[in-house]
Amino acid sequence: MILLFAILLSLVGLLIRWKKNIFFQLIDHNEKNERFIIHYAYQLIGLGLIGIALHFFETKVLAMFYIASVLLVSGVFSFAFAKKMSD
Numbered sequence: 001m002i003l004l005f006a007i008l009l010s011l012v013g014l015l016i017r018w019k020k021n022i023f024f025q026l027i028d029h030n031e032k033n034e035r036f037i038i039h040y041a042y043q044l045i046g047l048g049l050i051g052i053a054l055h056f057f058e059t060k061v062l063a064m065f066y067i068a069s070v071l072l073v074s075g076v077f078s079f080a081f082a083k084k085m086s087d
Contacts, residue, residue, distance in 0.1 A: 043077075
């Protein structure tokens with residue numbers, strides 16, 4: 001199950017990296033915001049690669065830790081993105 005989740009995360013990260021202009025309909029398009037979006041895309045790609053590596057050592061504890069870390073990164077991004085939208 002981790003493998004599927006990790007592959008989807010990597011694909012979403014690549015999609016965000018490739019089509020980052022989708023986010024600029026909600027926030028201003030400037031260098032700082034572009035780096036913010038690209039940084040998040042690389043975080044997703046990195047988490048996807050970590051998940052692919054964890055697939056070979058699949059235990060319930062590692063799976064829960066991995067999912068919790070993905071949720072934490074997504075939550076921090078959502079909070080920061082909402083703050084950028086209100087500015």
